[in-house]
Amino acid sequence: MKATEPFQFATASYLVRIGNQVATNLVELEQGLANCSDASIFYHTFQSLGRHHFLTEGFSNDFAQWVLGSCNRPALAEQMASVDIRDYVSLAELRNDLRRVVGDYSHADAVTASQAAFEPFFFCETLEENVPLGREAWTLDEFHDALKDLAHGSLQFHFITSRLRLHLRTNDFSRWLARDLGLIELGRKVDQIDIYTATLDSARSTILHLVERELYQ
Numbered sequence: 001m002k003a004t005e006p007f008q009f010a011t012a013s014y015l016v017r018i019g020n021q022v023a024t025n026l027v028e029l030e031q032g033l034a035n036c037s038d039a040s041i042f043y044h045t046f047q048s049l050g051r052h053h054f055l056t057e058g059f060s061n062d063f064a065q066w067v068l069g070s071c072n073r074p075a076l077a078e079q080m081a082s083v084d085i086r087d088y089v090s091l092a093e094l095r096n097d098l099r100r101v102v103g104d105y106s107h108a109d110a111v112t113a114s115q116a117a118f119e120p121f122f123f124c125e126t127l128e129e130n131v132p133l134g135r136e137a138w139t140l141d142e143f144h145d146a147l148k149d150l151a152h153g154s155l156q157f158h159f160i161t162s163r164l165r166l167h168l169r170t171n172d173f174s175r176w177l178a179r180d181l182g183l184i185e186l187g188r189k190v191d192q193i194d195i196y197t198a199t200l201d202s203a204r205s206t207i208l209h210l211v212e213r214e215l216y217q
Contacts, residue, residue, distance in 0.1 A: 003180040006136035039125035
């Protein structure tokens with residue numbers, strides 16, 4: 001079966017830019033969460049998964065890591081890490097819940113919340129420059145073959161970073177499978193892969209397994 005449009009494989013180069021918000025304590029962290037860009041929220045949550053893709057334990061959420069490592073507040077760090085990004089289809093909702101967790105903690109202990117951290121937290125975001133790889137897939141077989149040796153950077157671009165462009169609702173792979181190949185159920189299964197706990201390599205393996213089941217059933 002041939003797709004209505006080919007899947008165009010790409011990667012991206014990223015320039016990390018430090019924003020205007022800096023937090024030196026928990027009060028300022030809440031203020032920064034209120035005022036930073038959506039791209040910054042995405043960078044410190046979803047995109048941090050790519051930077052920590054090889055980890056299966058610990059916090060992949062940059063905010064939680066800073067609260068633990070620089071503020072020495074493990075209870076709050078666990079609360080921030082427990083904000084499960086898989087549940088969100090809106091960065092505004094994710095921002096509000098992160099603010100609420102920090103705000104509740106700060107209001108309950110104003111003295112602690114005002115204490116200076118060991119190191120400041122710099123709110124960052126990335127500027128993305130798409131780089132086409134010159135490879136495309138018209139069929140599920142071609143998609144499978146390309147996915148097998150796709151570099152981590154391209155996997156992150158299509159499976160994680162694409163969620164910012166698509167308003168968190170899906171990823172490039174799932175959208176193409178459902179929209180252009182008509183494989184709605186396969187697209188749904190790929191989208192259900194747990195990006196929060198899976199490494200990029202394990203996510204690739206799961207996608208390949210799902211595609212192979214579709215090809216050879």
